[in-house]
Amino acid sequence: AAGVIQSPRHLIKEKRETATLKCYPIPRHDTVYWYQQGPGQDPQFLISFYEKMQSDKGSIPDRFSAQQFSDYHSELNMSSLELGDSALYFCASSSGQGISYEQYFGPGTRLTVT
Amino acid sequence: GNSVTQMEGPVTLSEEAFLTINCTYTATGYPSLFWYVQYPGEGLQLLLKATKADDKGSNKGFEATYRKETTSFHLEKGSVQVSDSAVYFCALREYAGGTSYGKLTFGQGTILTVHP
Secondary structure (H helix, E strand, C coil), X not given: CCCCEEECCEEEECCCCCEEEEEECCCCCCEEEEEEECCCCCCEEEEEEECCEEEEECCCCCCEEEEXXXXXXXXXXXXXXXXXXXXXXXXXXXXXXXXXXXXXXXXXXXXXXX | CCEEEECCCCEEEECCCCEEECEEEECCCCCEEEEEEECCCCCEEEEEEECCCCCEEEEXXXXXXXXXXXXXXXXXXXXXXXXXXXXXXXXXXXXXXXXXXXXXXXXXXXXXXXXX
16 A cells, blocks of 8 residues: 655755755645654654645744645755754655544654754 | 653563553543554554543554543553564644644653563
8 A cells, every 4th residue: 555755765964954855645645744753752743734725833943844735745844954953754644634534654754964 | 732641761571571651641622542653764653542531442462541530541562572672652632623633742752672
């Protein structure tokens, strides 16, 4: 079965650079969630989209922006990168935005900022 | 706000030992509760869930019961295997109004290592 695809899987950037992370949800899934997991930390919710509209926002820095496109894939844009942005970034998708819809997670993008 | 607290780890067990990982939560309403597992280098996988009080979620020999009176959702397995070595996250989801439908709030994670 098709799963959530994230690209790239690994990314190394320097401070103050920009990074773009991509998420391709499971086919026919219309909802995307982004989470950030720092080293040894629990995943923290960043932002979510339903039908290409932002549906919820968590602890996402103003330096970050995201959107969901017409084909339902999503991109997380991160500017003025800081060392503290080094983390594993997960994308999850679901077939609806209600609580009863299970979130399926991608393998994550490991971002290292040097 | 909502929060999830897991027992501090890591947990190291011998194969066939009994496993308990404690999880308690704080929520304003009636959340759904989950256990996710993360194997090395992989994403999070749903292990089991419970959506209302006294529900028992189970999968692959793992069980957890939604206890509203103690706000707990402890994970148990009667006989662990080496292949169960992973990080386990307790999590909750609660409708928060408007379009805030389904974000997950995670606990700190518990690293489980099972030795032969």
